[in-house]
Amino acid sequence: MRELIINSSKSEDMFSKIQTCMQGELIKDCGESVLTFINTVGKGSLRTIDFNWGISLIDCDMKLAEEAKIVFDTKDLAPIEFIFISKGYFKYSENNTDEYTRLEQFQNTIISHKRNAEKTFMFPKDEHLKINFIRVNRQEYLQKKNNNVSQLNQLLVSLFNDSDGEATYQHGGSFSLKIADEIKLLNDVDTTCGMLRSLSLEGRLYLILSLQLLEHKNFEENMNLPEAISKDDILKIHKLTTYILEHISDTVTITSLSAESGLSPKKLQIGFKILYSKTVNEYVRQLKLEISKDYLKNTDLSVSEIVYAIGIKSRSYFSKIFFEAYGILPTDYRKHLKNKNASIR
Incomplete structure (x- = not known):
């Protein structure tokens, strides 16, 4: 030693x-x-x-x-x-x-x-x-x-x-x-x-x-409910975040995550709420939006192709939740980035 x-x-x-x-x-x-x-x-x-x-x-x-x-x-x-x-x-x-x-x-x-x-x-x-x-x-x-x-x-x-x-x-x-x-x-x-x-x-x-x-x-103040989730549950949820990222183009549901992790839907919801202050659906949606921003910034994929790549079925729904999250439509966000880059040059 x-x-x-x-x-x-x-x-x-x-x-x-x-x-x-x-x-x-x-x-x-x-x-x-x-x-x-x-x-x-x-x-x-x-x-x-x-x-x-x-x-x-x-x-x-x-x-x-x-x-x-x-x-x-x-x-x-x-x-x-x-x-x-x-x-x-x-x-x-x-x-x-x-x-x-x-x-x-x-x-x-x-x-x-x-x-x-x-x-x-x-x-x-x-x-x-x-x-x-x-x-x-x-x-x-x-x-x-x-x-x-x-x-x-x-x-x-x-x-x-x-x-x-x-x-x-x-x-x-x-x-x-x-x-x-x-x-x-x-x-x-x-x-x-x-x-x-x-x-x-x-x-x-x-x-x-x-x-x-x-x-x-x-x-x-006993607000974290530590008795409701074990260390093993924590590790399983941590692995799930990698699984979600690797299957971002799929329709990820609580049911599919429950089957993948072996945790009950109720345990998953408790775990994500304690660990991320989000429901499972809120976490998945935020991750999809963050990836979509990266695609808009760093690729030439069309908005429709990006929608498909992140596993959202409706382009109009994607535009709606993107605007709710960032206060700008996806097409306008890309235009803003291009104009900004052009002004720098």
Whole structure:
């Protein structure tokens, strides 16, 4: 087992230590630090970005060849960490005990440990891990104008105002594919280095943070109905989203999705409502519309051909729901894009 002790909560110091341990290459560019490695330790990458008001992002995409233990032993006031695992799992403990909490895929987790207490992350070997950490330095964030921390529930208000680090907190909340989708979009931001990229990343990060705070609120108020859907159900619904995409030209119904997943229609509706805040039909329709926009923008297919490609039988119905969603007809949307491109040239 590979073990690493980190004595600072600053991203730059942490990454310097991790680089030494992982024997990787660290590249800094446009405010981002990216560590990549492929060796006997394993293969993968880690990225960190610091934003204003004490907000920072660390994400990793890796597969380790041996178990790794990272112990954070620092006198600093611990950040509040919002953790989301898109793939795999890892374990967490406080005070470096042998009692670990397993943090699960798609589960919204919030942790903060006491000042002077050791925090340990245990990462498994031979497991593909995709993990997103949003870290909030509470003292810096409270200096932000209109931070509105007082509008959070009492648990988080007291945590943000715990300037002495006297409290420990751990929230293992509900499972959310909506957060998983937003994190995927965060990782897919492909704007080249510069202001557009930094703004896109920061905007996505704040959206994810707001969804994690909303999940916490709903969980504490018993609004997520976690007993109504299991982890296995979550994974089945996650697979269904790929199935829907691959069969977008077909007529996808609750009945066909039920047969594909083995979940009852009622369970599907509950799951999509909890995870995506949409019914099954609303989710499928939105996906078809998003794909149609991509076709209108990037292909020469006629509107009738696009309607067929996304599995909608009526062109008039397609125009109607497209207008309801985007406030413009499909033909006008394409004209607008062409005029815009012509003006750029």
